[in-house]
Amino acid sequence: MATRQITYLEAVREAMSLEMRENEDVFILGEDIGVYGGAFGVTRGMIEEFGPERVRNTPISEAAIAGAAIGAALTGMRPILELQFSDFITIAMDQMVNQAAKTRYMFGGKGKVPMVLRTPAGSGTGAAAQHSQSLEAWMAHIPGLKVVQPATAYDVKGLLKAAMDDDNPVIFYEHKLLYKTTGDVPEESYKIELGKADIKRSGTDVTIVATAIMVHKALEAAAELEKDGISVEVIDPRTLVPLDTDTIIQSVKKTGRLIVVHEAVKRGGFGGEIVSVIAESEAFDYLDAPIKRLGGKDVPIPYNPKLEKAAIPQVPDIVEAVKETVKNR
Amino acid sequence: MAKEIFMPKLSSTMAVGTLLQWFKEEGETVEIGEPLFEIMTDKINIEVEAYDDGVLLKKYVDVDTEVPVNHIVGYIGAKGEAVPANSPGIAGGETDVREQAESVSIQQELSHNHIQTEEKPRATPAARQMARTNKLDLVFINGSGPNGRIHKKDVLLQLEDNTKATPLAKKIAAAAQVDLNTVAGSGAQGKIVKADILSALPAKSMESEPVLESMEIRKKMSGIRKVIAERMAQSAYTAPHVTLTTEADMIKVKELRTSLLPVVEKQTGLRLSFTDIIIKAAGTALSRHPHVNASVVGDEIVQYREINIGLAVAVPDGLMVPVIKDVSSKGLTAVTMAAKDIGQRARENKLLPEQLKGSTFTISNLGMYAVDAFTPIINQPESAILGVGRIQDKPVAINNSLEIRPMMTLSLSFDHRAIDGAPAAAFLTELKQILENPYELLA
Numbered sequence: 001m002a003t004r005q006i007t008y009l010e011a012v013r014e015a016m017s018l019e020m021r022e023n024e025d026v027f028i029l030g031e032d033i034g035v036y037g038g039a040f041g042v043t044r045g046m047i048e049e050f051g052p053e054r055v056r057n058t059p060i061s062e063a064a065i066a067g068a069a070i071g072a073a074l075t076g077m078r079p080i081l082e083l084q085f086s087d088f089i090t091i092a093m094d095q096m097v098n099q100a101a102k103t104r105y106m107f108g109g110k111g112k113v114p115m116v117l118r119t120p121a122g123s124g125t126g127a128a129a130q131h132s133q134s135l136e137a138w139m140a141h142i143p144g145l146k147v148v149q150p151a152t153a154y155d156v157k158g159l160l161k162a163a164m165d166d167d168n169p170v171i172f173y174e175h176k177l178l179y180k181t182t183g184d185v186p187e188e189s190y191k192i193e194l195g196k197a198d199i200k201r202s203g204t205d206v207t208i209v210a211t212a213i214m215v216h217k218a219l220e221a222a223a224e225l226e227k228d229g230i231s232v233e234v235i236d237p238r239t240l241v242p243l244d245t246d247t248i249i250q251s252v253k254k255t256g257r258l259i260v261v262h263e264a265v266k267r268g269g270f271g272g273e274i275v276s277v278i279a280e281s282e283a284f285d286y287l288d289a290p291i292k293r294l295g296g297k298d299v300p301i302p303y304n305p306k307l308e309k310a311a312i313p314q315v316p317d318i319v320e321a322v323k324e325t326v327k328n329r
Numbered sequence: 330m331a332k333e334i335f336m337p338k339l340s341s342t343m344a345v346g347t348l349l350q351w352f353k354e355e356g357e358t359v360e361i362g363e364p365l366f367e368i369m370t371d372k373i374n375i376e377v378e379a380y381d382d383g384v385l386l387k388k389y390v391d392v393d394t395e396v397p398v399n400h401i402v403g404y405i406g407a408k409g410e411a412v413p414a415n416s417p418g419i420a421g422g423e424t425d426v427r428e429q430a431e432s433v434s435i436q437q438e439l440s441h442n443h444i445q446t447e448e449k450p451r452a453t454p455a456a457r458q459m460a461r462t463n464k465l466d467l468v469f470i471n472g473s474g475p476n477g478r479i480h481k482k483d484v485l486l487q488l489e490d491n492t493k494a495t496p497l498a499k500k501i502a503a504a505a506q507v508d509l510n511t512v513a514g515s516g517a518q519g520k521i522v523k524a525d526i527l528s529a530l531p532a533k534s535m536e537s538e539p540v541l542e543s544m545e546i547r548k549k550m551s552g553i554r555k556v557i558a559e560r561m562a563q564s565a566y567t568a569p570h571v572t573l574t575t576e577a578d579m580i581k582v583k584e585l586r587t588s589l590l591p592v593v594e595k596q597t598g599l600r601l602s603f604t605d606i607i608i609k610a611a612g613t614a615l616s617r618h619p620h621v622n623a624s625v626v627g628d629e630i631v632q633y634r635e636i637n638i639g640l641a642v643a644v645p646d647g648l649m650v651p652v653i654k655d656v657s658s659k660g661l662t663a664v665t666m667a668a669k670d671i672g673q674r675a676r677e678n679k680l681l682p683e684q685l686k687g688s689t690f691t692i693s694n695l696g697m698y699a700v701d702a703f704t705p706i707i708n709q710p711e712s713a714i715l716g717v718g719r720i721q722d723k724p725v726a727i728n729n730s731l732e733i734r735p736m737m738t739l740s741l742s743f744d745h746r747a748i749d750g751a752p753a754a755a756f757l758t759e760l761k762q763i764l765e766n767p768y769e770l771l772a
Contacts, residue, residue: 256453256481285454285457286454286458287453288480289453290453328483
């Protein structure tokens with residue numbers, strides 16, 4: 001496969017464009033996604049290729065966008081909706097939680113909801129408390145919704161293709177700060193099965209399960225810790241629902257230590273779920289240190305850039321947590 | 330697969346047993362039901378039979394060694410089958426640390442932080458698993474983590490360290506200041522085990538205090554002796570004892586016995602004894618005074634429907650009280666048979682555990698000695714005990730004339746918490762009257 005470096009953002013756009021060329025039923029809708037190219041420029045240029053019928057601007061109503069997408073999906077279309085900020089899912093919550101997630105089940109399988117809700121999440125852009133949250137645990141809690149959190153350009157393309165193929169509603173969280181990161185991405189179409197974690201780095205002393213941007217911070221920490229002779233394994237679940245528990249369990253069995261890192265507020269975060277998986281699994285007997293969770297501070301994301309940074313785990317925090325955890329190695 | 334042979338638990342209170350002898354050698358064939366070894370518990374000596382056919386592959390425990398209940402003492406299996414070089418410890422994996430600690434007497438003398446605080450050792454799941462797999466007791470591992478938490482590496486260290494001496498041996502050696510380098514190990518690959526340290530101990534003290542050693546013979550109280558010591562002291566301390574005495578004229582008992590002797594002997598081949606008649610008489614008296622056939626349990630008095638009379642029997646190491654069950658429904662012949670059976674078994678150390686359980690009243694007969702009266706100590710949880718003295722011809726005033734009569738003293742000790750003086754006296758009077766008119770026992 002021909003591989004070149006493109007950005008995470010370009011990988012999102014490429015996945016959508018490839019899918020739209022292959023499948024006429026695929027269309028995208030959202031606020032200002034047409035000529036303007038979307039809040040972050042993800043859909044820039046797409047209206048030229050696919051026209052306003054398939055790249056549809058919508059009114060400023062997330063509930064309406066989600067509702068329209070669900071209706072279209074039920075008629076056999078495969079909509080991709082873009083919400084400008086993942087925080088606005090709250091407005092589309094009734095549609096996503098009470099309709100999208102349950103329709104197929106309540107119709108006894110007679111109606112499918114093959115839609116993807118794409119939305120940028122996370123902090124780091126100085127967009128303050130209403131535009132910087134990480135609310136993925138909310139969606140992961142709802143049966144019927146799949147939740148994807150890609151960390152690399154390669155994963156974005158493969159996972160988005162798989163999400164668009166799925167006959168169920170998928171929430172696809174893109175991290176704002178990752179949009180400009182680049183990575184090796186094949187030109188061809190490929191898919192990454194939902195529910196398959198990726199071991200981003202192999203190690204023997206401690207397992208870090210990290211999501212989204214924290215994958216990169218964990219990798220940075222791991223490189224630093226290597227100098228101290230500490231071998232860190234970094235696992236990126238890539239999808240929270242379905243969750244690849246097996247890969248995590250096997251890794252913890254190998255290392256005997258676990259640290260979970262996510263940007264979302266620690267309390268009630270998805271890290272608790274991962275920890276519980278380990279506590280309930282055969283890996284429990286292999287634990288040689290208490291499990292640690294690193295998550296966002298218990299505050300709304302601050303506007304002040306320094307405070308914003310302080311509110312979420314950073315590389316030194318991860319390094320410190322690892323050192324604490326492997327102390328009795 | 331080789332089957333474990335372990336120290337059986339023969340009563341609810343049994344924590345340890347002493348292995349007295351092996352009946353088989355390693356390599357010998359064993360059949361189900363064959364006696365394999367003999368043990369002494371706090372109550373009895375008993376032969377343990379094989380539960381499996383096969384070859385005795387391994388004996389881990391030497392004679393006269395005290396081992397905890399369920400401790401693996403050996404293996405039976407197919408010839409040539411591999412078994413561990415050392416006993417894997419308690420059968421069934423997990424060991425209750427405290428129970429085991431209590432059972433190994435030497436450990437009680439040693440101060441150990443973990444045991445003293447009775448805290449479960451803090452350990453990571455991985456450390457626990459590793460300790461479990463290697464049959465290591467976490468109590469003996471020093472944790473390097475916060476608050477002494479034991480990590481996998483601590484268990485690994487212990488395992489490496491363990492090549493020379495067992496953890497217990499190390500503890501004892503440390504407490505007794507024995508240099509492990511001076512002790513030869515008798516375990517697998519020369520590993521030093523508890524016995525090695527213990528055998529090194531007397532030699533050490535002989536050197537330091539030879540004079541004192543030669544002037545005394547010291548024997549550690551163990552097994553039945555220890556239990557008797559504890560029980561007697563406990564009974565004397567907890568139950569307020571009052572002893573009543575009276576004399577019974579045994580002339581009619583003597584007549585009865587003389588006439589019944591050939592009858593009973595013909596039926597059973599056994600000789601009717603005075604003790605048998607006294608047991609039966611006591612049973613009859615108890616049935617008329619059921620408040621004596623009782624126990625103090627917590628803040629309740631429990632009165633028993635069945636009359637089970639314990640008979641104190643002297644054995645070489647001490648005293649046992651086997652039980653004749655349901656005396657009131659037994660005739661003299663049946664009582665004789667039961668009493669002879671338990672007496673014989675007691676002397677031959679063949680009492681079954683159930684024959685030592687459930688007595689509601691005890692008789693202690695010292696009539697074969699020059700003893701007239703004594704104050705017996707109640708065999709708790711019972712509430713009364715009857716002491717029987719010798720039958721001695723004495724001058725007795727009867728109808729204004731002096732006669733020589735075979736008199737016997739009865740001493741009744743009772744627990745004043747449960748029984749008051751008057752009802753106890755009424756019971757003793759009843760018993761005296763029955764013995765003086767024993768033909769009613771035949772009714």
